[in-house]
Structure formats: structure tokens, C-alpha cells
Amino acid sequence: MIDKTVADAASAVADIPDGATVMIGGFGRAGQPVELIDALIAHGAGDLTVVNNNAGNGDTGLAALLAKGLVRKIVCSFPRQSDSWVFDELYRSGRIELELVPQGNLAERIRAAGAGIGAFFSPTGVGTELAAGKEERTIDGRRYVLEHPITADFALISALRADRWGNLVYRETARNFGPIMATAASTTIVQVDEIVPLGAIDPEAVVTPGIFVNRVVAVGERRWLQDGAFVGGVDLEGRPVDAATEEAAR
Numbered sequence: 055m056i057d058k059t060v061a062d063a064a065s066a067v068a069d070i071p072d073g074a075t076v077m078i079g080g081f082g083r084a085g086q087p088v089e090l091i092d093a094l095i096a097h098g099a100g101d102l103t104v105v106n107n108n109a110g111n112g113d114t115g116l117a118a119l120l121a122k123g124l125v126r127k128i129v130c131s132f133p134r135q136s137d138s139w140v141f142d143e144l145y146r147s148g149r150i151e152l153e154l155v156p157q158g159n160l161a162e163r164i165r166a167a168g169a170g171i172g173a174f175f176s177p178t179g180v181g182t183e184l185a186a187g188k189e190e191r192t193i194d195g196r197r198y199v200l201e202h203p204i205t206a207d208f209a210l211i212s213a214l215r216a217d218r219w220g221n222l223v224y225r226e227t228a229r230n231f232g233p234i235m236a237t238a239a240s241t242t243i244v245q246v247d248e249i250v251p252l253g254a255i256d257p258e259a260v261v262t263p264g265i266f267v268n269r270v271v272a273v274g275e276r277r278w279l280q281d282g283a284f285v286g287g288v289d290l291e292g293r294p295v296d297a298a299t300e301e302a303a304r
Contacts, residue, residue, distance in 0.1 A: 058220040058270050059249055063093035066243045066271045070094060070208055075103040077164070077204075077235040078116055079211035082108055082135075085228035087212040087245045088115045089273040094210070100124045105164070105204055107157065107231060109133035109141035120144060129204065131157035154184065159201055161234060167203035168237025168266075176201050209239035213262070216246045217253075220267030221260045229261060236266040243269045247276065 060066045067090060070076065076094075080086030095118060102125045109130050110117030117140040119125060133141055133152060144150040155163065156178045166174055175198035179185045189200040211232040214225040222244060224232060236242045249272045 056264075057218045058264065058267060059218050060269050060271050063089045063245065063271050063273065064096065066090065066245075066269045067093045067097050067099075067208075067210070070097060070099045072099050073101045074099060074207040075105065075205070077105040077206040077209040077211075077231075077239055079209070079230065079232040079235050080106065080108070080116070081227065081230040083111055083115070085212050085224070085230050085232060086115045087210045090210040090212075090243060090245050090271075091115050091119055095119055095122055095124065098124070101126045103127045103129065105129045105160075105206060105235075107131055107160065108135070109138055109152075111135070112137045113140065117141070120150065123149070125150060127151040127153065129153040129155060129160075131155050131160045156184065160204070161231070163201055163204040164231070164238045165234045166201075167205045168234055171203060173200050173202045175199065204238065206235070206239040207241065209235040209242045211235055211242065211244050213244055213246045215248045215250055215255065216244060216267070216270045217250055217255055217264070218270070219252065220244070220262075220264030220270050221255055222246070222262040222264075222267065223255055223259055224261055233262050236262045241268045242266055243271075245271050245273045247274060248272055 078087065078091065104125050106116060106128065107130055109128050110120050121140045128150060133154065145152060159176055159178050162174065175191055175193065177196060177198050180197045180199055185199040191198050212228060213222040213232060215223050244267055249270060
């Protein structure tokens with residue numbers, strides 16, 4: 055019987071070794087697998103290379119992983135924003151390495167890894183420092199640089215629900231990098247709000263098939279959701295924001 059569920063987040067990440075390359079899903083806080091990140095911090099694996107769109111927000115999730123000094127290098131497209139003070143301090147003091155990748159190239163390099171594409175030519179970054187040392191080619195009169203896939207030992211992603219086979223459904227924009235990261239890693243570990251019986255997920259609604267998933271752990275519904283609906287959250291400073299406030303701000 056195929057059953058990819060594990061008891062808790064700690065068990066799910068227990069075999070991630072020092073020096074591993076770990077993809078972490080999320081676009082900022084949306085879709086970030088916070089419980090898996092917290093478990094990785096407690097596990098203590100270090101010298102990690104992390105692939106993520108951002109470089110952490112505030113003091114939680116990915117930022118907390120960076121703050122513990124467990125990450126040697128981060129590969130991302132958007133390292134600096136108003137609440138990226140953890141990364142800023144580490145980078146300015148030379149305690150973390152950064153590989154800056156334009157967002158479209160980042161997504162395509164991850165997708166290419168999952169699709170088995172050896173490399174591809176992209177016009178993004180031509181003529182800038184990001185293209186330094188890369189092969190360049192002119193195609194139909196336009197300049198391109200050669201980009202290579204990004205693979206990982208592990209991917210940590212968040213989804214809304216799964217069955218025991220690992221078929222995944224995401225919640226709206228929290229989907230972001232999850233589907234492509236799931237295909238690009240040797241081992242994909244997923245936290246979900248709930249695990250449902252086989253057959254409860256409409257096959258037409260499955261975004262990531264279970265063949266790309268190795269482990270699933272249920273962590274419960276997000277605190278800012280209630281029965282799948284938004285009921286509140288926090289702003290960039292961590293202050294509570296309710297649904298009425300959000301609606302008034304639109």
C-alpha cells in the first residue's frame with residue numbers, strides 16, 4: 055500500500071544532511087512551508103544552499119533559518135525588501151553567499167530541471183553582470199545567454215491538501231513555486247492543511263501528481279483561514295489585520 059504520510063514535520067526533515075541544497079517554496083510569505091522550516095531549524099542541518107524566490111521576511115520562516123547561521127548560500131531573485139533585515143545583516147557582513155537570478159530565469163531554471171532540459175538560452179540579463187562568464191548566442195538577431203537548470207536534494211513546499219499518495223491541491227497564490235520545485239528535487243517534502251481519503255480530490259483538480267512527492271505531513275489549517283476562507287493575518291510589522299481592515303484597504 056502506498057502511503058507517503060509521515061507523523062510530524064520533524065520526522066519529515068530528519069534525514070536532510072549538512073551541505074544539502076534545499077528548495078523552499080513560497081513567494082514571500084504566501085506558500086512558505088513554515089512548519090517544515092521550523093523543523094529543519096530544530097534538526098540543525100547546516101552549510102545549506104537554499105533556493106527560494108526571496109531571502110526571508112521578518113524574523114520567522116526562512117528568515118529564522120538564515121538567522122541561525124544554517125545557510126551558506128541562497129539562490130533567489132528578490133533578496134531585499136522592507137523586512138529583509140536578517141539577510142541584509144548577513145550579506146553585508148560576508149556571512150552568506152548570494153546568487154542573484156532574475157525571477158523568470160529562476161522559475162525556468164527550476165522547471166527545466168524537472169523537465170529534463172539540459173540548458174536553455176534566455177535574453178534576460180544580456181549585457182549585465184548577471185551574464186558575465188556565460189555562453190552567449192545571437193538567435194534571429196537577438197542576444198541570449200545560456201542558463202542551466204537548478205536541481206536540489208530536497209524541496210520543502212506547502213499545499214492545501216493531499217491524499218496519502220501525495221497528490222496535491224494548492225490554495226490560490228500560495229501555489230507559486232511549489233509545482234516546479236516538486237519536480238526538480240530528488241526528495242520532495244510537503245506540508246498540507248489536511249490529508250484526505252483517496253478519491254476525495256477530483257483528478258482534474260490535482261496540480262502536483264503524487265509521483266513527484268515523497269513525504270506529506272498534515273500541520274492543520276493556517277491560523278488566518280477558517281474553513282478555507284481568509285479571516286485575518288498580520289501585516290509586515292506582525293500586527294493583526296482582520297478581514298474588514300483588508301477589505302477597507304482595497
